[in-house]
Amino acid sequence: MFKKVLIANRGEIAVRAIRACKELEIATVAVYSEADRAALHVRVADEAYCIGPPPSSQSYLVMDRIIEVAKKSGADAIHPGYGFLAENPVFAERCEKEGITFIGPNPYAIRIMGNKTTSRVAVAEMGVPLVPGMKENLTSEQHAIEWAEKIGFPLMMKAASGGGGKGMRMVSGMEDVASAYRSAKSEALHSFGDDAVYMERYVENPRHVEIQVVGDKHGNIIYCMERECSIQRRHQKVIEEAPSVIVDDDMRRRMGEAAVNAARTVNYDSVGTVEFIVSGRTREFFFLEMNTRLQVEHPVTEMVLGIDLCKEMIRIAAGMPLSYKQEDIKIRGHAIECRIYAEDPNNKFLPTPGRITTLRVPGGPWVRDETGMYEGLDVPIYYDPILSKLVVWGGDREKCIARTLRALSEYVVKGIKTTIPFHVRVMKNEHFIKGDFDTNFIDKQFVMEDEAREKPYEDVALVAAAIKTYRRDKARAQRILGGAEQAQAISPWKLSGRVKR
Amino acid sequence: MPYITTYKGEEIKTRVEEVRPNFYRVVLGEREYEVDFLEPQKNLYSLIIGGKSYEVDVDAPEGSDVYGVGILGDHFEVEVVEEKKKKLAAKLAIGVSGRQDMKSPMAGNVWKLLVKEGDRVTAGEVLLILEAMKMENEIKSPIDGTVTSVAAKEGVPVAAGDPLCVVEPPEEG
Missing domain, CATH: 3.40.50.20 (Rossmann fold)
Structure with a gap:
């Protein structure tokens, strides 16, 4: 060691x-x-x-x-x-x-998996599913019809030099292929000066589900089940959980085996994560990429499996064999992680660097605070806004959500704004509670539901503001009166002394 | 003391009375509350109202009458102004007009300065871009006018509230 x-x-x-x-x-x-x-x-x-x-x-x-x-x-x-x-x-x-x-893993693994093209070619050879699509451009309407048959519906017609949603056409059936081909081509030419288009499968209700893998330097690789990471804000994960509500035992095994195969292509010898896009409708899964590091959200896996991935990673790097066999890996209960960022959820998620003047960290059973902050810390402006991660375990998903809400209600950070209130609102959202969401949920549906939510404590807020104003005005008046009042003030020590006498 | 509370565009007559230390009676329009008050940590209130305990986060920027109030994940923007002052303010013109002292809304680094002294700008035009925590934030002019002074310097960090630049409206007539 x-x-x-x-x-x-x-x-x-x-x-x-x-x-x-x-x-x-x-x-x-x-x-x-x-x-x-x-x-x-x-x-x-x-x-x-x-x-x-x-x-x-x-x-x-x-x-x-x-x-x-x-x-x-x-x-x-x-x-x-x-x-x-x-x-x-x-x-x-x-x-x-x-x-x-x-x-970490061997440099070859980092290099191959760090590149979208090389990683896809590598894993496809091992039979890991990719989003069905073409590696070339379409040459004619007939060509489009032939490929549409292979890819299946719904599919996406995309401009080769496209971006930002332009030159994209969703095609739901064979009868629309020819017309979509013509219009996408002309739009692509118009927008990008290049009329090359290609097709790939459109993944409906896309969810981001990833598999944790662990390999050692002796050729052993196991999968440590999945994490659901579809709760994203502008393509950034903000809440992760394990297990995923859409993954059953059979799918878990198939995804796990695909992930191990992907890892095997590069003799993976550390902790790593194989990311998949999963259709919420058909539950098909397709390889996205592999992250060759300890993931931000690794604690949810640790909580449901009862293993320390960070320590295992260090042991493996020191040349020790895996501490676990595949059959040792069993999910118990549910875990949720909330990423606490220095951003103001009530003001367009603007970053809020500054001094943490008050900090109260949640405690109680099955609550874990992965933190980099303390009371009095000045949060600098130069780096990622992540302050801490609240990780909570519960016997099942419902209990875990209730406990997460409880822990969030204890978490107090003053001096700077954080995303804690946002997490409270997500935990109370009925679609989140039902597990009914995809990667677009927060940006599209949640923001509207959040706007319309009931606020039960309006009067308490008004009362607090009124008292605040009253106390501020009184303090101001006292400052103006100043000296005279101070001279009259009697120390409580003196006072109690007099009483005793 | 009589106040006017403004919440979601609605004005509510408000009275606060200190019955005894740390105990207030607050009247909001027709509603009356007796409040056991404690401020165990700065701007973090513990209120007991009718036996119910609330933890309330009250954020009060210096010199502003608008408070940000947080209770269990919910956020409220509340303005509380003395009744006299409110009546006075109502007589003056409302809306964004006059000289605009642009101040930094947060601590950050001036990444790009897009205007210089003497530049004419229109409302909504980006004056400069602040960078904080790997995010770029555009600072826009609230009015049509002329940039009359620039305090911000490209590449130089600013604190929240630091002056950035001044935009003055065109002279009338």
């Missing part, structure tokens, strides 16, 4: 990795930018070194600095977290060359 691990990251994920190391009795080295001197990961690590100015391009992304600190501090491994250098094959190779273990 390693003696000392450098964590090449910041915020909550750096704290997560440090916690795992401490439990494994490995010494930890934090690195930080000039803006992060006060960050939590710096305070909880055994050693800490500044690696440059605030912009990540001059600090957390500078390989030379990080390698230099690793050598100076005598670290024998580097945990990259997520983002920054986590999926950079050059960095993984560089570590190898310097004799430092990169806690």
Whole structure:
């Protein structure tokens, strides 16, 4: 096992990795930018070194600095977290060359899976399903009709040089193929100066479901079931859960085996995630991409399986075989993660850096706070707005939602705005409660339902505002009267002393 | 003291009376509430009204009469103004007009400055772009007019409330 691990990251994920190391009795080295001197990961690590100015391009992304600190501090491994250098094959190779273990998969796996085209070609050879479609452009109406038969309906006619929804036509049946071909072609020519079009299957009610995989350096690969990540705001995951309501045992096994096959194409030897797009209507699943890192939402899997993925990742990097066999992996209950961002959900989700003046963290049974913040921390403007992740376990989905709501009601962050109120509203939304959503749900349906929601505590809000105004005016008046009042004020100590006498 | 509370466009006559320390009687139009009040943490109220306990987050920007109030995930924008002041304000013109002192709505970095002193701008035109936490945020002119001074500098960080620039409406006549 390693003696000392450098964590090449910041915020909550750096704290997560440090916690795992401490439990494994490995010494930890934090690195930080000039803006992060006060960050939590710096305070909880055994050693800490500044690696440059605030912009990540001059600090957390500078390989030379990080390698230099690793050598100076005598670290024998580097945990990259997520983002920054986590999926950079050059960095993984560089570590190898310097004799430092990169806690992650082999560089070849990072390189192949990091590219959409190479990853799709690789996994398709192993029989992993891709969204059915063409790798060439259409040449004629007849050509379109032949391909439409192969792809199936509904399908999407797309401009090869398109984007932003232009030059796209949904086609629901054979009778519309020819006319869609002609109009998409002319629209594409008009919009992009190129009339090349192609077709692929349109995935109805698309849901994002991903499979956690874990492989070791001895050729063992297992799947650790799925996570449902369809609750997204502008294509960013905001709430994740495990298991997914649309996945049953048979589908879970088929998705799991497909994910293991995908991982096998690159001899995957760490924790990783295979992302699928799933049709909410037909429940067909298609490979999207593979993430070759510890995922932000890994805790929901840990909660339902009872295993520590971050520690397992470190053990594997040290050359140890998997601690689990496939048949050991069993789901128990349900888990939900809410990502708490420094964004104001009541003001267009604008970022809100600043000082955390008050913090009350939720507690109680089965509640886990994955955090990078503390009371008094100045949240810097330079990085991702993620502050913490609230992870909650429950015996089933319904209980888990109720418990998440309970935990959110305890969570107080003052000084800056956070997305906590947004999560409360999602937990109360009837479509979310029913599990009836796809990746467009938050941006399209939820915003309207949220606008129209009942607000039961209006009068309490008005009362609070009135009292606030009254107290503010009174304090102002007292400040103006100033000295005279102060001279008359009697210390409570003095007062009690007099009474006793 | 008599106040006017404005919520969702509706004006409600409001009275607050301090019955004893940390105990208030609040009258909202026809409704009356007796409120056991505590502020255990700054701008975080614990209210007990008729035996029911509420935790209320009250956000009050300096110098503003509009409060952001949060209760269990719900958000309320409430304006409370002294009755006298409200009557006075009603007599003055309402709406966005006059000299606009553009202040930064948040801490961030001035990523792009799109105007300079003397530029004519129209309402809705982007004056500059602020960058914070990997997000770009456009700051737009609320009126037609002329940029008369620019305090923001490209690449220089600003705090919430810092002056960015001034837009003045064209002189009338």
